[in-house]
């Protein structure tokens with residue numbers, strides 16, 4: 001009995017080896033027919049024995065290539081034609097192709113096997129790749145995605161490579177970056193002035209220098225890394241000094257999962273992330289006996305680790321027995337990652353001892369992605385290499401909108417139908433280099449998506465460079481979106497929630513509709529509108545931005561608010577450390593209201609508590625005090641009573657008053673309680689008041705869906721326990737997974753809010 005079926009597949013099915021896969025699968029099942037790319041995906045017709053067609057249909061969705069993603073698949077029976085062969089049919093010319101570019105992909109096991117096989121023609125070739133792996137997004141200049149429009153265009157294929165490229169049965173069929181020793185890119189070792197060093201094997205030599213404690217700039221997929229031996233305190237300290245990055249943890253690349261398991265606690269979801277083709281940095285609990293240099297991640301219970309993802313990485317680890325290598329973005333702190341060889345010599349020459357470069361251009365910067373598992377799910381902390389440009393799939397189609405994100409950890413987002421494309425991590429726009437990168441990213445994303453959005457969504461902060469850029473796009477309609485509304489809309493979007501929710505938006509800074517700085521917000525929010533239902537009490541931020549770098553200022557502001565000058569008489573380490581003189585000056589500043597903008601920021605409350613209990617009075621990177629306050633909790637499963645907070649409901653929005661919290665906190669400090677207990681009581685207090693607010697808002701608004709967003713939710717203790725407590729009270733809780741809870745996810749929310757305002761729903 002013969003059967004013929006027509007199968008329509010859409011999703012990420014082009015440029016990922018989908019047709020060769022279908023071809024092989026059809027041949028294995030002795031089917032006839034064809035597969036071809038179409039405007040919205042792939043069309044297959046398959047004919048053969050009933051059981052064989054059945055087997056084919058069963059295996060197709062489960063065995064798809066690692067990069068493919070099926071969003072829709074329809075199958076219908078059609079009359080048999082009795083053809084005898086299965087073919088890959090060239091894409092029909094004329095029809096507009098929607099070729100979705102794949103992200104960059106870690107070297108696959110097949111390529112690794114070849115690379116370490118002395119008999120293979122690509123033995124030790126540092127740019128080996130195939131249809132299942134290799135560079136993609138970062139080498140594309142324009143679409144459609146084929147070799148001349150990538151930075152591989154400069155390397156004409158040799159006859160052997162061309163034959164593989166042309167053979168439908170070959171695993172390098174239409175692999176655009178296909179290359180070998182004869183025809184492809186090569187590596188070189190350069191000194192810090194950019195002179196080529198005459199060495200036999202540049203990778204071997206780089207590994208030897210790393211072993212000797214040197215710092216090597218290594219050109220990777222989306223930019224340069226600065227590498228150092230992670231087992232050597234001396235090497236890591238040298239890197240810190242040169243990079244002027246004193247305390248912020250470094251991520252380390254380890255050769256294999258066993259090594260990672262020796263340094264970190266590793267569960268199955270984490271293993272899966274580490275091994276996945278996206279190869280993100282995974283933040284894991286660090287083991288006591290981690291056997292790495294202490295300076296890799298000082299004062300931190302976590303460690304960011306990842307596995308090698310390019311042939312060069314694998315060759316480095318094969319060349320020397322590193323326990324792990326620090327692999328940090330090749331930049332001075334907070335500047336964009338360097339990508340061009342001459343740029344690297346300029347910018348990294350003073351940071352590195354030598355540079356391992358190659359002559360395949362990186363056309364688009366793309367940092368490593370960072371993921372953490374919390375509440376059982378991988379969560380994006382920084383969504384970049386390996387994930388971009390895979391879209392976030394939306395529930396409803398949206399008009400074409402360009403959302404320009406916030407200021408820090410900027411990303412942009414373009415919506416196209418039911419897909420929202422977020423850019424890679426662009427960085428902090430206060431930095432001019434980053435702002436240039438922002439412009440490039442906007443232009444590039446528009447080009448590869450072939451959309452020209454007429455609406456641009458932006459933050460309300462008038463001074464953000466992204467806002468100013470948006471308002472300067474005269475031909476576009478601009479729509480301003482409140483920061484915390486965008487946060488909540490972002491969680492709603494990725495979870496396909498479309499009715500109003502109770503939204504907790506907790507973070508460091510966001511411009512409010514009343515010109516104060518918000519950040520401890522409870523909203524009743526839909527996409528088009530929101531209402532500020534409750535917030536942390538407003539406190540002056542003496543010195544403005546200086547208060548962000550110096551948490552002691554927030555401590556003084558909170559203590560003065562609650563106790564007047566009385567707190568100066570308490571035995572506080574803070575008073576001793578900072579000195580009465582400076583505190584008096586600050587108090588006068590607050591009294592006069594000079595340069596002391598008001599804020600309801602949750603991040604600043606964490607800062608204040610961290611400073612009061614003596615964890616940190618100054619920080620050297622964003623959110624450091626809050627992170628170390630969380631890290632102070634040494635026994636998270638111990639039960640400690642929450643500090644009380646008070647909800648004032650005599651006005652709207654409701655105010656969360658912190659006075660009772662600080663009263664008990666000071667008593668505990670006086671009594672000499674451990675930092676761990678103080679921190680945990682504070683966290684528990686915050687959780688309890690948020691649950692209480694949710695319960696009261698449920699009564700008032702008949703809503704039982706809660707959305708959590710904002711950078712504060714990168715705090716795992718707070719995040720996991722708040723979710724648990726809300727679920728205990730029968731709330732349905734929605735959280736971020738695909739996009740960051742921090743400002744990296746803001747652009748998605750901005751786009752969705754703008755979409756609903758641009759096209760009002762009936």
Ligand code: ZN
Pocket residue numbers: 107108109110111112128129130131132133134
């Ligand atoms: Zn491969």
Ligand code: ZN
Pocket residue numbers: 157158159160161162179180181182183184
């Ligand atoms: Zn070749």
Ligand code: FE
Pocket residue numbers: 483487507508509510710711742743
């Ligand atoms: Fe934010």
